[in-house]
Amino acid sequence: MAFSTVHFLCFFLLFLGLPAARVTNASVDPCNAFSDGSGDLSVIPIYAKCSPFAADHGGSLLDTVVKMSSNDPHRLNYLTSLVAGKPNPNSVPIGSGNQLLHTGNYVVRAKLGTPPQLMFMVLDTSSDAAWAPCTGCSGCPSAATAEVNPNSSSTFSSLSCSTAQCAQARGLTCPSSTTASPSPAACSFNHTYGGGSAFSAALVEDTLALSSDEIPGFAFGCITAVTSGGASIPPQGLLGLGRGPMSLMTQTTSLYSGVFSYCLPSFRSFYFSGSLKLGRAGQPGSIKTTPLLKNPHRPSLYYVNLTGVSVGRTRVPVDPKYLGFDPNTGAGTIVDSGTVITRFVQPVYEAIRDEFRKQVKGPFSTLGAFDTCFTADNADNAAPKITLHMTGLDLTLPMENSLIHSSAGSLSCLSMASAPNNVDSVLNVIANLQQQNLRILFDVPNSRIGIAYENCN
Template structure:
């Protein structure tokens, strides 16, 4: 959700947990259909739902536990939840977490090493309490950094506990969050991210997820895995080396161009593209491309589709697009072939709309719509990302 213009909601509930035995975690991923008018710019295996436009992790916080549904975001690190007392909280359907009722809640002091972890948004001023402030393209959160017991529960009832997880207790939260979103759980590369904190106890800082296409039946679920067992292997796997940039949170690749069928559209017409110019972000549905690149790509898309778009300003079509193959070209000769499932969303009115849009930025962001029907594995320790074409509606 780094520079998010749109968000995508999904709800995670645990399907199976083996972390207590030294293995990873498995949760169920369920996707709900995007609600018109409500679009906003683990080895643990979990359930993902498509609801509005994000992926939400279902996790219990505190003693006794309060269930929190937090947006899963690979574009940020901090895990935060709305907390009482609320100076400013957006409307929330489920009860807001109250730290005064938890025996395991501990506010971090400014002297705590955890207060100074990169990616925490922490700041100390005037008091010994470790405060934080974190902003997104779609909102912001402020509060105190604290540690708390986190618990995930399997469908069979088995639970796995993670004591002392650092998170943000948010007392001032605003943005385009809806009433089902109780916070955000960062799966970035930073030391304070949820996957980095629990990784050593579940077999490594790695995870994989399988995102279903936009119009998937909400009763169908897929999976998210964290730690041991989350590796993406086998025939058809495409692996790319992540690029280390000054941004120690994001999963960055070098995008050299995009092909429409056999026609290459270079990323830049004025020289080689910058290293790490494309970020993978599950918190943003559309793919965001620099304006100049998007213009050249859109022209090629129009040229290869025989029918005219619904209007001149969008790449939305009434007709079936057929087999319009596009390919993302990454540095190192890594080519990711995309079908219309990844490049066009089927809308409620039956039309098909392009999953990329233009932005005033020199870098690109590859959103979750373009990652649909891929099993995507992120390995922080080895700095790789792997893609395996998969029917995510059948990958429970």
Template structure:
């Protein structure tokens, strides 16, 4: 009797399982849009002006810094957190950065640039700071002083404004770093191998100079100092620029943290500690925080890597874009469309730039799948915009990138659109044939981006931060 009862129970359980499996499969087939689209809250595209939402993803990692938007509720640099973002200025500077990359690659930059006043030091041409939207806070000196630095994967040398300002210094929120108050500060001698290819010398001390494409400039002493990432991660003798003549629009930040591939970049200098590996996550909005983490601790197990390619820009990390999908549509991309000028991933470029033909097809497919929504005029470099007034949710086609090595990265729903206002939300892509394709920071939102520079690869994982 008990054998029969057990047998009947097994039959019932099997039927339940089969019914669940078939039902789930039918639901997936019936609602095919689940596979190639997602629905998001319109309000989630816009930051809260009053509350900061910290990310907990990297909170347990000892070598992690908080990534903050300059003008959001989490920023101590913004004097008016209720002020609206100046989107036109952000995208004007974004375009300036793109044009500067083109200028540098075209070798149209003059060998000599304007000399900085008072020091008469020619500053080397670099690339523009770009949007300068995100910063981290790091300690410098002994005793340490916490300073806020723009983080940039397209720049190498870390620098900060220093006292005394012999030329001019722009306005910043925090006190300027005073090297005379630090017991661990040392100028770099002109005889040092690290002084090679720098701009000049002063009283046997090495000087540096950088002129960015937007006209910003920093000039000062090349120095060594103690950097404190966290209380448990203190690094001695890090080379940085102690700028005593600085001009530009840096949104109140004290300087820049260079995360590029060059020898002066912070990851390159700290290889013995962090193995030249760092990861970051750009938050979904200005009222959320992300993280910048050095070393491999805390890197997601779901990360997928693509090789770093030889970029035509030595200041950037090259990647190989193989394909793009919009919803269920795979764009027609020939190998030569991206191979001619290549592609880079850049934390400082806002809007992703694609070859004109690729962007035209992406835009066409996107508009077709968004045909039920009210359109509106374009703005700045964006030309495909929608009016979401009165809507609580919108359904977007998923967009995914296929990179070299077989890695497929699906963008977050908030990594597709650039929201000016609720009545003007635009596709965050643009066409450009004069530069490498650029995988910009809107598309990177909420993804964990891993730079394993020593292993010559870049990784992507979902849900890196909120």
């Protein structure tokens, strides 16, 4: 008997420790092998086959990452604006500036409303709120999109200007208190961004379902119109995991205690997903941690104290002022799920790059954001490992997190970069490519971040 696709898939799932009984001749769908009924949420690369946004980008994985990382300057601009603007810490926007642009690297399944409506929402640790497109949204992305239909949910309601949630959000448009009105006005938003990108939203609440948990009265932005830049907005919305008053973790403190972790799968994982664990249950019992620092001007960002970087056995010489945490300027190092490749301020990156080049035989070439690409038959053996030193924790990056290879040849690149020349950034950003196949624990009550090696694929 011929060895069929079903037989192969059953064998492969058994190899991964998954029940082959899930695969039948009637339905050969590896994406269905990962359900969210176990208490974990699947974390899916947005271009993976199990994502509704999957697309054939062509070329190699290196080409795909180069294309994705070309949008990082928008992200760095947004993060820099957060730490430089010193906004009111008790006031957060539904969506702010380039936060809406190019953050779609990983999505999670979420359900909104009663009965539940399935959405694939972008996971973002540097966002303070959630938002989703609503039915009839003008200018919202049309490709592979879903919209929340308020008329189909028995638990949907708009929030008025008199609610506490509305007072916590910037950019609201409400009538003056002297305006006579038979009922409280709806809390709505109009945002305009550099480059002409703008959207309008209403603050609403509905039941949010994550895995087997239901969260009634969850407040989020219901997008009604995008006047420009719509192609760059994640089609099914965003789920913010920051520490602001309207973030998922703040709205669910009684349920999840301000604790979550994720394990991001490699961009190579076209069929398989990582996981998002919410709450204390199921978190690693033993994990190395580093203190979580807090910027009072922008408390939602997850700062850590990066004290140095080693390339191989050599600790690179870096002036401490480029690494130190400064709440007045926002300088320091954050862990961010929305940036693709780790970015250092220029003096730090150049010290790392120069030491890396000393230990690897050139010549070197440039490809996109990567300025240290080289050809080697076995690049993993030729290249030194990179270690990020943090208070109480030394993270030696797996080779796949510091080197990215072309599947079409022997070209490999150091998968880090400096902040773009047009971004006046004081931030070092540990990005999602460097977090892949690691369990990252965010424990806000205990002011710590934990990191452990884990196969997320």
